Amino acid sequence: xxxxxxxxxxxxxxxxxxxEDAVDLSGDFPISQxxxxxxxxxxxxxxxxxxxxxxxxxQHIPYVExxxxxxxxxxxxxxxxxxxxxxxxxxxxxxxxxxxxxxRLPEDYEPLIVEDDKILLSAVIEEELxxxxxxxxxxxxxxxxQVLRQFNDGSSTTIKKGV
Numbered sequence: 001x002x003x004x005x006x007x008x009x010x011x012x013x014x015x016x017x018x019x020e021d022a023v024d025l026s027g028d029f030p031i032s033q034x035x036x037x038x039x040x041x042x043x044x045x046x047x048x049x050x051x052x053x054x055x056x057x058x059q060h061i062p063y064v065e066x067x068x069x070x071x072x073x074x075x076x077x078x079x080x081x082x083x084x085x086x087x088x089x090x091x092x093x094x095x096x097x098x099x100x101x102x103x104r105l106p107e108d109y110e111p112l113i114v115e116d117d118k119i120l121l122s123a124v125i126e127e128e129l130x131x132x133x134x135x136x137x138x139x140x141x142x143x144x145x146q147v148l149r150q151f152n153d154g155s156s157t158t159i160k161k162g163v
Contacts, residue, residue, distance in 0.1 A: 009050060012118040015095035018054035019062035025052045031072060034126040040133060042073040042082040048125060052091070063109060064093040068128060074137040079144040089132045093124075 009027035018025075031037065032044035052066035068089040076083040093112040094105050102111045112124065138144065 009121055011121065013121045013124075014118045015054065015064060015112060015114050016062055017117070019056050019064070019095065021054070022056075023054045025054075025066075026050065029122060029125060031070070033122060034129065036126055037129060037133075040075070040130075042075045046070065046072050048129065050125060057106075059106075061106065061109070062095050064091060064095065064112065066091045068125060068132075070129065074134070076138045076144060077136050078138040078141075081139065081144070083137050083139055085134070085137060087129075087132055089128055091128060095119075 009025055009029065028047040028049045031046045031048060038044060049069040052064055054064050056062050071086050074083040074085045092109055094109040095112045095114045097114055105111060
C-alpha cells in the first residue's frame with residue numbers, strides 16, 4: 001500500500017492506477033481555486049479538507065472512498081448575508097472510462113468518468129462540492145432579522161413596511 005499523505009494534493013490523479021496501488025491521499029485545497037463556486041459563496045475564504053482511499057473491491061472493481069470537509073460562507077437567500085455552513089461529504093466513486101459501464105457498477109457506487117488515464121483532482125472535488133451545496137441556503141428567521149437590522153442601522157436608508 002502506497003500512502004501519499006501531504007497537505008499538498010496532486011494536480012492530477014490516475015484513478016485506476018491509484019486503485020491498483022491502494023493509494024491514500026490526504027490534504028486540502030483553498031476554496032479560492034474553485035471558479036464555479038465563486039459566485040455562489042459570500043467569500044472565498046477557507047479550505048476543503050480531502051481524504052481519499054483508492055482501492056479494489058472483492059469483485060476487482062476499482063473505487064475511491066473518502067470524505068470532504070469544508071467550512072464555507074454561503075449567501076443567505078433570505079437576507080443576502082454571510083451564512084457560515086459546515087459540510088461533510090462522503091464519497092464512493094468508481095472510475096470508468098465509458099458510460100456504458102455505469103450499469104455494471106454496484107448500486108452504491110457513483111461513476112467517475114475518466115476518459116484519459118488521468119483526471120484533474122480539483123475538478124472532481126469542485127463537482128462534489130457543487131452537488132452538496134444546499135439548494136436554498138438561509139439563516140434561521142431570527143438570524144436574518146438581525147442581519148437586516150444591522151444593515152439598516154448602518155445605512156441612512158429606511159425601509160418602509162406596506163409601501
